[in-house]
Amino acid sequence: MGIGPYGYSYNERMVYLEYAIELRGITKRFGPVVANDGIDLGLARGEILALLGENGSGKTTLMNMLAGIYLPDEGRILADGRPISIRSPRDAYAHGIGMIHQHYKLVDVFTAAENIVLGMEGEKKLDIKKANARVREICERYGFDIDPEKKVYDMSVSEKQTVEIVKVLYRSAEILILDEPTAVLTPQETDRLFAILRKMREDNKAIVIITHKLNEVMAISDKVAVLRKGKYIGTVNTAETDPHALTDMMVGRSVTLNIDRPLNPDRAERLRVSGLTVFDHEHVKKLDGVGFTALGGEILGVAGIAGSGQKELLEAIAGLCPVARGSITYLPPEGGADELVGRTPMQIRKKGVSLAFIPEDRLGMGLVGSMGMTGNMMLRSWRRGSGPFVKRKQPRDLANKVLNDLEVVTPGIEFPVRKLSGGNVQKVLVGREIASSPSVLMTAYAVRGLDINTSYTIYNLMTEQKMKGTAVIFVGEDLDVLLELCDRILVLCGGKVSGVVDARTATKEEIGLLMTSVGGKEGA
Amino acid sequence: MAESIKAPLIRLEKRGENGLNPAAVWGIRLGSIAAALLLGCVAILLTGNNPIKAYGTMINGALGTAVYRQQTIKRAIPLLGCALAIAPCFKMRFWNIGAEGQITAGALAATFVARTCTGKLPSLPLLLLMALAAMVLGGLWGLIPGFFKAKWNTNETLFTLMMNYIIIGVVAWLQAGPWEAKQGRIAHFEEAAELPLVAGIHCGWIIVLALVLFMHVYMRHTKHGYEIAVIGDSLRTAQYAGMNVGRIMMRTMFLSGAISGLVGFIIASGTSHTLSREIAGGVGFTSITVAWLSQLNAFAMVAISLLLGILSKGAATLQTVMNVPVAISDIITGLLLFCMLGSEFFINYRLILRKKRGGKEARK
Known part of the structure; x- marks a missing residue:
């Protein structure tokens, strides 16, 4: 050389x-x-x-x-x-x-x-x-x-x-x-x-x-x-x-998370899951006798090593994945009890159980990448109204509302969401789900890949929903966030519930231990 | 140069959020047509002819007189109709390449009605009944692969392709067997079973233009169209939104087959006035080109099907006048497809040539 x-x-x-x-x-x-x-x-x-x-x-x-x-x-x-x-x-x-x-x-x-x-x-x-x-x-x-x-x-x-x-x-x-x-x-x-x-x-x-x-x-x-x-x-x-x-x-600046965590005094049982067992396509057991309750007016965190069954849990509740055994009972605010197992996603959705599920691939599920915000808002409402035609006015108004409320950065509401940055894609998805005033709101890795400010926007939205009486299920990966945002934390390990802890008193080590060992005591 | 690193000669970069301005996009597209025609010159030169003269002959042969123009439009009608039929499937990413068979099925049903009901019904109800029968059988021919895809996730490409051969085989049997009139041919329709002429062309052109409007509205403004678009983009999202994906697939395939069947009726009743195993004549495949080149835009399909109509009629003239093989039009069509689809690449990406000097200059 x-x-x-x-x-x-x-x-x-x-x-x-x-x-x-x-x-x-x-x-x-x-x-x-x-x-x-x-x-x-x-x-x-x-x-x-x-x-x-x-x-x-x-x-x-x-x-x-x-x-x-x-x-x-x-x-x-x-x-x-x-x-x-x-x-x-x-x-x-x-x-x-x-x-x-x-x-x-x-x-x-x-x-x-x-x-x-x-x-x-x-x-x-x-x-x-x-x-x-x-x-x-x-x-x-x-x-x-x-x-x-x-x-x-x-x-x-x-x-x-x-x-x-x-x-x-x-x-x-x-x-x-x-x-x-x-x-x-x-x-x-x-x-x-x-x-x-x-x-x-x-x-x-x-x-x-x-x-x-x-x-x-x-x-x-x-x-x-x-x-x-x-x-x-x-x-x-x-x-x-x-x-x-x-x-x-x-x-760039010192991060003390300081997520605002008010207590909603009016909590009521909203979702009761028991003995939930789910197999994946390869007949591998992904959930094994999972049981817990989610309360309206609280954020229930779900912690666990990646692939411990978080995805399957949310999908089973939303009706997107077949349940082998167990029951999921929805207790509407107006009283009564509904079994969700065996219902179609649409029926579950109509009851107010909303899945703002954000998997690894945000656009893979929940959003239509090639459509603009309006088209994506329509995913919730396209069936509304009689006659063969879709109504665009209401979704367009909603798109504008989400755009303003969550400060989505986009050239326009008809601009394909695929070309937006991750944070903005997330805002579109979460904004739409919250707009439907769900009584159960489920999110998975809602802040993955988002910058700090956007993450806080999402945290605040979750808390806002909780104060409105929604049962929020928040699957997260950052324990610090889970500990500061949630009221209770459910820990999954190998498809089983290894413990439920009070997020106000639990320590990171405690959760870390539950994440890696099955058989922990049922707490909280 | 100290700061230089060896970069490859050509690199690709995705264009930014807003991409090219529309004028540049259309410039590239028109340029690609020009490039295809230029490449076509090479093919014509190889046949030992003067390309300019050959193109002149083609254009004259396709558009020179009123009769030529009518014949050109006649060629474009089934292409347009069939492209409209497969557009919703392609939008859904359901690769229906069975339009050829669905056309044949439609023509078969129309012929059956024409053979059994001529003389018993006046012309208009007879034609309507033929059209209806064509749509039902064409639709069913599309529904079968749709059903298997929805229930057992079979490969729709192979399935629809195989369905072509089955129905063509059925027609070949009818032609040489039960329906044979003479020399392995089926008798021509009576006049009552033929489509009336409007402005010198059978009225199929009115039907397909109506279909253009229908398909545009269907794809852009209906619930069905929305569902199709969502499925095409992401199956998981469609399920998440509570769509019954299997049912939508079957419905869309029935619609697609029905429109193809209608095209089969138009060909049988408007052009060939009989049924034969070659009745679809490759329209089901060429229309894929039309649909693709138009990017599934119903109005663009009108232009593209006319363009291909001009090419094929022009090539036919070229053959008689200059003794150039008619396959030349296929070559040019292929080049067009190649160049126009290729141009999309340049619309989405840009090429970066290696700078003579890298490093500091580029950093400003």
Whole structure:
């Protein structure tokens, strides 16, 4: 590699040799959105760097440029002081960079070893025995527990992640990037992963872990680099900082949540669930004898590790997923009792049980991406009125009301909601659900991916509903929020209720424990 | 240049929220038609002819005289009707490629009525009864795959395609068997069973223009149209909103088949005056092109079906006058489809060529 074409000076080269990889002035735009704005970052060998930032702060985008998924619009990447260009994942591997993506990229019907060697250039004939042996060797070295001949479809999430990590190590990566590796792991699995990461650090590898969980940052990293809204805020030594300071860097101001939590004195039983058991398409038991009551005039939080049955619980109540056993009884404010199991979503909806269900893919359910706000408001009312024609005036008025009340940022109420930002999409959905004055309002991950201000807007809306006497069921992932927003918290673990706690007195540790262990006592 | 990084020569970027202005969008679309016609020149050159002369002959052959124009419109009528029929299916992302069979089914039913009721009924009730029978059988022919899709989630593409061959086989049997008049042909209709002429063309043109209005209103302003649009966008959202997706699918497929059946009636009664296994003549497939090029807009379908009508009539003339294979019109149609669909890509994305110097300049 000659010096001429790149023209860096000798001194410059010396200065940056301490980094295995260095990013300088990296900018990436997606259309008008600046995802990364002139970011400088260095990754050193034998060091774990936590890349911290809120959802949407540009962490994954930045690392994807190292992994060869995206190409930076501006700026340059230096490897051991020399400028390089990474135009494909293959280039990335050639430079010793391997990324473990948040969504695993594995072939289900292949074994671990087959997945690991997939896409590698080598001899014409694949020697799977040799590959198996090499996989075993890597596993022994770092303490992975994985059978190279096991098929991916038989694996747990944690095993799949292990395969991804081994895949990267198999390609002799010296720089490992892990994108939110703990999001799907239990605490024990997380501990095991961290032990492996430490071993790799001893092996003089440069490790980046993308996360927005502060406790993990403190537990595992040597340095923390913080991004905020696509901008690089700074890097600090983990030993010299604390979660409070990091939060300040991350959100730009100190966050004491201070969610307003008035007590509604008029609470009444609104929904009684008992013995609810649900199987998914693959006949896997997702809910196992779940029972609880939801009161009008309170926010019932639902906590649990991702995939503990939260989605199925809400869908079963809304009539969107078949119930194997158990009952869901709706107790209307005007008296009486209605069994919801066996009713269609429309019948349930008409009773006032509203699902503002916001799954991972917001537009996948609840909204019509190609339509504007008016069309989406119509999803509630399109059947109204006699005759074959839809009435647009009322939904249009509602769209304008939501637009003003929730400050939705959109070029117009007919602008396709697909093209709006996540927060605005959320506002459209929640605004519509609340407008129908439900007596039970269910939300899942209502604030995922939203900025702080929008999140507070959503919290306030939930509380407003609660004070009106609505039974709010709030499935959340951030325990701090659950503890400050809800009245009671129901904890799910492996499809079972592991406990119901009073959110005013419970501690984070208490809930954390319930999330990972079935058989806790029924509280509150 | 110190700050340069090697970028690929061409990169893609999604256009921003507001995208291109409408004028530019239409500029790109018109440009794509021009590009298709230019590429068509190459095909004509390969046949050893002068492209300009050939295009001239085609235009003259399609639009030169009143009779030519009538013939061109006659070709456009079934294309337009059938494109309107499949539009709601495509909007719903139900890939109905069985319009060919649904047309044939409609023509079969119309012919049955014409054979059994001619002489017993006056012309107008006879025609109405033929149309009704055509719509019912066409509708049923569409409903069958719709039913299986709704109940067991069968693949509608294969199913509708196979249904084409079944009904065409039935007609082939009738043609050579029970209904045979002579030499494997079915007898022509009596005059009472033929569509009357209006302005020199059978009155099918009035029917399809009425259908344009109907379909526009149906898709944009009715509850049914709304349901179809929601299902097409997200099945989960439709279920969430309490829509009975299976029923809507079956209903839409019946409607689509019924309109295709009506087109079959128009072809049988207006143009061919008999039934044969080739009665649909590929209209069911070409209309997919029409629907797609029009982006399911009912009014745009009028223009596109006329354009394809001009191409096919022009190519027929080209064959007789200059001895150029008639397939040339298919080539140009294909190029049109290719270029016009391809142009959507440039409307949604823009290409970024590698800058000669990257880095600092770009950052300003």
